[in-house]
Amino acid sequence: MELGQVxxxxxxxxxxxxxxxxxxxxxxxxxxxxxxxxxxxxSPVACWFSAMLCCFGGSVLSSLMLGEPPVAFLAKTTNxxxxxxxxxxVFYCPQDKFYQCFAFLPLRLLxxxxxxxxxxxxxxxxxxHADSHFEDAWLVMVAVGWARGAGSGLISNFExxxxxxxxxxxxxxxxxxxxxxxxxxxxxxxxxxxxQYLPIARxxxxxxxxxxxxxSKVTMMLxxxxxxxxxxxxxxxxxxxxGLQKPPSKVKGESASSSNGSSVCDQSSxxxxxxxxxxxxAKKTE
Amino acid sequence: MELGQVxxxxxxxxxxxxxxxxxxxxxxxxxxxxxxxxxxxxSPVACWFSAMLCCFGGSVLSSLMLGEPPVAFLAKTTNxxxxxxxxxxVFYCPQDKFYQCFAFLPLRLLxxxxxxxxxxxxxxxxxxHADSHFEDAWLVMVAVGWARGAGSGLISNFExxxxxxxxxxxxxxxxxxxxxxxxxxxxxxxxxxxxQYLPIARxxxxxxxxxxxxxSKVTMMLxxxxxxxxxxxxxxxxxxxxGLQKPPSKVKGESASSSNGSSVCDQSSxxxxxxxxxxxxAKKTE
Amino acid sequence: MELGQVxxxxxxxxxxxxxxxxxxxxxxxxxxxxxxxxxxxxSPVACWFSAMLCCFGGSVLSSLMLGEPPVAFLAKTTNxxxxxxxxxxVFYCPQDKFYQCFAFLPLRLLxxxxxxxxxxxxxxxxxxHADSHFEDAWLVMVAVGWARGAGSGLISNFExxxxxxxxxxxxxxxxxxxxxxxxxxxxxxxxxxxxQYLPIARxxxxxxxxxxxxxSKVTMMLxxxxxxxxxxxxxxxxxxxxGLQKPPSKVKGESASSSNGSSVCDQSSxxxxxxxxxxxxAKKTE
Numbered sequence: 001m002e003l004g005q006v007x008x009x010x011x012x013x014x015x016x017x018x019x020x021x022x023x024x025x026x027x028x029x030x031x032x033x034x035x036x037x038x039x040x041x042x043s044p045v046a047c048w049f050s051a052m053l054c055c056f057g058g059s060v061l062s063s064l065m066l067g068e069p070p071v072a073f074l075a076k077t078t079n080x081x082x083x084x085x086x087x088x089x090v091f092y093c094p095q096d097k098f099y100q101c102f103a104f105l106p107l108r109l110l111x112x113x114x115x116x117x118x119x120x121x122x123x124x125x126x127x128x129h130a131d132s133h134f135e136d137a138w139l140v141m142v143a144v145g146w147a148r149g150a151g152s153g154l155i156s157n158f159e160x161x162x163x164x165x166x167x168x169x170x171x172x173x174x175x176x177x178x179x180x181x182x183x184x185x186x187x188x189x190x191x192x193x194x195x196q197y198l199p200i201a202r203x204x205x206x207x208x209x210x211x212x213x214x215x216s217k218v219t220m221m222l223x224x225x226x227x228x229x230x231x232x233x234x235x236x237x238x239x240x241x242x243g244l245q246k247p248p249s250k251v252k253g254e255s256a257s258s259s260n261g262s263s264v265c266d267q268s269s270x271x272x273x274x275x276x277x278x279x280x281x282a283k284k285t286e
Numbered sequence: 287m288e289l290g291q292v293x294x295x296x297x298x299x300x301x302x303x304x305x306x307x308x309x310x311x312x313x314x315x316x317x318x319x320x321x322x323x324x325x326x327x328x329s330p331v332a333c334w335f336s337a338m339l340c341c342f343g344g345s346v347l348s349s350l351m352l353g354e355p356p357v358a359f360l361a362k363t364t365n366x367x368x369x370x371x372x373x374x375x376v377f378y379c380p381q382d383k384f385y386q387c388f389a390f391l392p393l394r395l396l397x398x399x400x401x402x403x404x405x406x407x408x409x410x411x412x413x414x415h416a417d418s419h420f421e422d423a424w425l426v427m428v429a430v431g432w433a434r435g436a437g438s439g440l441i442s443n444f445e446x447x448x449x450x451x452x453x454x455x456x457x458x459x460x461x462x463x464x465x466x467x468x469x470x471x472x473x474x475x476x477x478x479x480x481x482q483y484l485p486i487a488r489x490x491x492x493x494x495x496x497x498x499x500x501x502s503k504v505t506m507m508l509x510x511x512x513x514x515x516x517x518x519x520x521x522x523x524x525x526x527x528x529g530l531q532k533p534p535s536k537v538k539g540e541s542a543s544s545s546n547g548s549s550v551c552d553q554s555s556x557x558x559x560x561x562x563x564x565x566x567x568a569k570k571t572e
Numbered sequence: 573m574e575l576g577q578v579x580x581x582x583x584x585x586x587x588x589x590x591x592x593x594x595x596x597x598x599x600x601x602x603x604x605x606x607x608x609x610x611x612x613x614x615s616p617v618a619c620w621f622s623a624m625l626c627c628f629g630g631s632v633l634s635s636l637m638l639g640e641p642p643v644a645f646l647a648k649t650t651n652x653x654x655x656x657x658x659x660x661x662v663f664y665c666p667q668d669k670f671y672q673c674f675a676f677l678p679l680r681l682l683x684x685x686x687x688x689x690x691x692x693x694x695x696x697x698x699x700x701h702a703d704s705h706f707e708d709a710w711l712v713m714v715a716v717g718w719a720r721g722a723g724s725g726l727i728s729n730f731e732x733x734x735x736x737x738x739x740x741x742x743x744x745x746x747x748x749x750x751x752x753x754x755x756x757x758x759x760x761x762x763x764x765x766x767x768q769y770l771p772i773a774r775x776x777x778x779x780x781x782x783x784x785x786x787x788s789k790v791t792m793m794l795x796x797x798x799x800x801x802x803x804x805x806x807x808x809x810x811x812x813x814x815g816l817q818k819p820p821s822k823v824k825g826e827s828a829s830s831s832n833g834s835s836v837c838d839q840s841s842x843x844x845x846x847x848x849x850x851x852x853x854a855k856k857t858e
Contacts, residue, residue, distance in 0.1 A: 039460070044528050046459040067641035069353035071430070075423035092528050137647035144643070157733070161443070166454030168738030173618040174611070242616050242664050325746070330814050332745040355639035357716070361709035378814050447729070452740030 010210075011203035015121050017082065022114030024083040025102060027054040027152060028090045029111075032099065039163045040091040046162055051087040052080070053159040058151030062126055062144050066133055109218055116213040119183060120206050123149040127190045138191050145187030150180045178220070178228045182213065185230075296496075297489035301407050303368065308400030310369040311388060313340040313438065314376045315397075318385065325449045326377040332448055337373040338366070339445040344437030348412055348430050352419055395504055402499040405469060406492050409435040413476045424477050431473030436466045464506070464514045468499065471516075582782075583775035587693050592651060594686030596658040597674060599626040599724065601683075604662055604671065611735045612663040618734055623659040624652070625731040630723030634698055634716050638705055681790055688785040691755060692778050695721040699762045710763050717759030722752045750792070750800045754785065757802075 013019075031054050032040075040047040053060065056073040063070040074080060089098040102108060126148030130141045147154060153172045160167060172180050186209055192198045193205050216229055228234070238244040299305075317340050318326075326333040339346065342359040349356040360366060375384040388394060412434030416427045433440060439458045446453060458466050472495055478484045479491050502515055514520070524530040585591075603626050604612075612619040625632065628645040635642040646652060661670040674680060698720030702713045719726060725744045732739060744752050758781055764770045765777050788801055800806070810816040 040528075041530055043460045043462075044524070044530075045462065046457070049459055063353070065641060065643045067353055067635070067639055069351065069419065071351045071426050072420070074425040074429055075420045077423070077425060080425060094529070133641065134644070134647045137649070139646040139649060139652060140643050143646055161454055162457065162459055164455045164457065164460050166452075166738075168733055169736045171618070171734065171736065173621055173734055174615045174736050176615075176617065238616070242612075243666070244613055244616075326814075327816055329746045329748075330810070330816075331748065332743070335745055349639070353639055355637060355705065357637045357712050358706070360711040360715055361706045363709065363711060366711060380815070447740055448743065448745055450741045450743065450746050452738075 007201075007203045007207035011206045013117075015118055016079070019114050019118050019121075020079060021082060021086070022111045023118045024055045024086040025090075025111050026115040027051070028083075028087050029099065029102065030054070032090055036163060037091075044092075046164075047091060048084065048087060050159055050162045051091075052083065053155065053162065054152045055083045057153075057155050057159065058122055058126070058148040061147040061151035061155055062129070065144055065147055066130065109221060112217055112221060113214045116217050117210055119149050119179075119213060120186065120210045123183065123186045123190050124202070124206065127187065127194050131194060136195070138195055141191040141194060142184075142187045145190055146184050149186060150183035153177060153180045153183075178216075178226070181228060181230060182216070186213075293487075293489045293493035297492045299403075301404055302365070305400050305404050305407075306365060307368060307372070308397045309404045310341050310372040311376075311397050312401040313337070314369075314373050315385065315388060316340070318376055322449060323377075330378075332450075333377060334370065334373060336445055336448045337377075338369065339441065339448065340438045341369045343439075343441050343445065344408055344412070344434040347433040347437035347441055348415070351430055351433055352416065395507060398503055398507060399500045402503050403496055405435050405465075405499060406472065406496045409469065409472045409476050410488070410492065413473065413480050417480060422481070424481055427477040427480060428470075428473045431476055432470050435472060436469035439463060439466045464502075464512070467514060467516060468502070472499075579773075579775045579779035583778045585689075587690055588651070589654065591686050591690050591693075593654060593658070594683045595690045596627050596655040597662075597683050598687040599623070600655075600659050600662045601671065601674060602626070608735060609663075616664075618736075619663060620656065620659060622731055622734045623663075624655065625727065625734065626724045627655045629725075629727050629731065630694055630698070630720040633719040633723035633727055634701070637716055637719055638702065681793060684789055684793060685786045688789050689782055691721050691751075691785060692758065692782045695755065695758045695762050696774070696778065699759065699766050703766060708767070710767055713763040713766060714756075714759045717762055718756050721758060722755035725749060725752045750788075750798070753800060753802060754788070758785075 028051050031051055036047060036050065039050065052073075056079075059073040060070045063072055090102075093099065102111060123145045126145040127141045129148075130137070130144035134140045150172075152159065157167065157171050176184075189198065189205060189209065190202075193200060193202055198205065220226070314337050317337055322333060322336065325336065338359075342365075345359040346356045349358055376388075379385065388397060409431045412431035413427045415434075416423070416430035420426045436458075438445065443453065443457050462470075475484065475491060475495065476488075479486060479488055484491065506512070600623050603623055608619060608622065611622065624645075628651075631645040632642045635644055662674075665671065674683060695717045698717040699713045701720075702709070702716035706712045722744075724731065729739065729743050748756075761770065761777060761781065762774075765772060765774055770777065792798070
């Protein structure tokens with residue numbers, strides 16, 4: 001096997017079952033870290049529905065946008081059973097063993113890295129699916145690719161509503177988290193590639209973009225940073241196009257504090273350091 | 287006519303117009319008892335729209351879930367006219383005669399019993415409709431059957447929003463009311479029957495389930511109880527699967543107080559006893 | 573050319589690009605006047621999305637109602653680019669020159685008048701589109717025509733949510749603004765005409781209705797009044813059908829104060845007089 005074939009073989013990697021499993025794991029664990037433990041005690045049904053929205057939010061949102069049945073994801077029985085098992089083990093495993101096991105940093109890094117791989121696949125599928133509905137409508141392709149890849153973040157207000165939490169003062173459009181931002185950039189890149197404006201083969205772009213996703217995610221988890229690597233570029237663009245000047249210190253502080261509240265499902269392991277809080281929450285379930 | 291033929295003949299009972307009428311009556315009267323009198327004075331349009339969501343909520347929700355036009359219910363002009371007449375008479379009849387007449391207990395029991403019959407028919411229709419969209423997707427069948435049978439309860443947060451009321455801290459998934467629970471069980475049973483896992487003919491299941499619905503509803507109204515007959519089974523299951531232990535006294539208290547607030551449309555006559563409140567509200571309209 | 577041909581020629585007037593442009597201008601300027609300046613600084617993405625909902629809200633809502641892809645409006649790339657340019661110039665033009673220029677009363681009247689012309693076209697398109705989905709369902713025709721013509725007003729609660737504002741205590745059904753009311757009347761008239769109950773040719777009705785819209789809008793802007801010309805008829809009908817008696821003075825006061833808050837997108841220039849406020853807001857952007 002030559003080195004040049006690696007991207008092609010990589011692009012043929014099946015997502016089911018291992019990468020999908022990692023995605024469900026990362027999503028459900030992020031949900032648990034957002035004070036969802038109370039809900040899991042109060043109402044297992046609401047907790048399950050919330051977990052499904054975290055795992056399949058992208059599918060639900062992109063179906064809604066294209067006028068297709070948003071319950072279609074329920075027809076994939078195997079995936080639902082997989083995600084439900086993960087949900088059950090994360091929330092109700094005796095003595096919280098399952099959660100504590102996967103909260104161990106190396107495993108956590110593996111799961112988070114594999115989750116990011118699924119993001120690329122979802123964006124590509126979303127862009128292709130949108131193109132099959134609307135010919136050459138590049139804005140629709142970007143929107144559907146974005147929705148498919150970062151759906152659970154974008155619908156976080158309504159996912160929270162299922163759990164009885166309502167935070168209208170913020171949403172992922174008002175204050176984008178890093179995963180939502182990088183998915184938007186990915187959706188734009190894959191749309192350009194699909195429309196043949198980017199002189200690069202799709203499997204190469206998939207390979208490069210996935211590497212970037214995984215590396216940036218792992219770096220952010222290891223350095224415990226929530227600052228976006230795009231911050232300087234964003235500040236420059238904001239200044240150029242919108243005449244905005246943000247004091248960078250304030251921006252950092254805000255994003256760090258808001259990352260707790262606004263979007264649950266798509267921030268997975270950025271909250272990883274605060275072990276004390278988590279252990280206390282975990283205790284409650286026992 | 288033999289006795290064995292009763293379930294078959296029962297399953298051919300047409301819902302239109304009398305049973306549908308009872309459903310509209312019970313739904314609109316339940317709406318009126320939820321402080322909707324103010325809204326009926328402030329804005330008849332919002333009140334009418336809210337009443338239509340109570341009457342046709344199941345149809346709207348299941349259409350949304352299957353990617354079909356949610357306004358389809360407006361095409362059934364006769365049903366809309368019937369529901370609108372009921373709405374008009376309940377809210378704006380001079381001296382509130384119409385409401386007071388049907389608030390009389392025997393009539394109220396009759397209406398509530400007939401409303402429960404329509405629930406069975408809706409679940410069966412929902413399950414069959416979902417099956418025609420997705421082959422053998424039993425989760426979709428359960429979801430659509432549930433949505434069709436208990437739709438107005440499940441969308442109660444948004445129905446309240448039409449009237450300017452917003453209670454994000456609770457919803458029918460966080461704290462299921464009895465009608466929503468029993469509809470979920472019915473949706474599971476009819477899905478199993480439809481997939482031929484239950485060794486029982488459909489008309490027999492319909493007959494037995496409807497009898498159970500009507501008897502439990504009438505019993506709950508006569509004993510003025512809001513406690514679910516499933517409470518012991520639920521507690522056992524919660525304990526077995528989720529390790530949860532709820533103090534039963536607290537559960538009762540909560541469900542009694544929350545039944546006032548959370549779901550309007552689907553609780554019909556469980557509020558029946560508090561006549562004093564209703565009379566005071568009724569006075570306001572005059 | 574004879575005088576009798578004027579309505580026919582008028583009904584063939586193309587909306588694109590000038591009338592559409594006026595619609596975008598009026599919608600985005602109304603958005604800016606609703607304290608959206610803060611949002612434009614905080615998050616250009618949320619501001620853009622909010623502006624698109626104001627410009628294309630009718631299309632989004634009517635698509636949702638008919639089970640069609642609500643992102644279809646994104647496929648009309650030219651219209652999106654036009655609306656985005658208007659959005660950019662209104663919010664981010666250096667020294668706010670663009671906004672100040674079009675806030676000049678005669679220009680503002682022209683823009684508002686042209687926007688009202690697009691309303692007629694949208695209602696007609698909505699009624700015809702609904703008829704192609706459901707045969708002879710006049711309630712669906714009214715609903716879709718209304719949604720298409722006044723969509724941005726009807727979804728204002730959700731448009732506000734994008735900007736982090738949540739006002740559940742009011743909505744356009746609870747307290748209809750004048751544009752939403754007049755659009756409803758228009759939808760009823762065009763549905764009657766479409767079902768051939770009104771003995772008038774469509775182009776004549778379009779002509780008369782548009783004249784009425786433009787004249788009433790311009791009059792309201794010049795007299796700085798927010799009182800609906802239908803107020804006496806409404807009061808009479810309310811009294812006759814619903815037994816309601818509203819003290820007219822109170823109604824005026826309420827509608828004046830609520831017009832600030834509830835519906836942003838569809839009230840365009842009724843806020844025009846309060847120049848002081850606007851100048852202060854405009855200063856903030858600089």
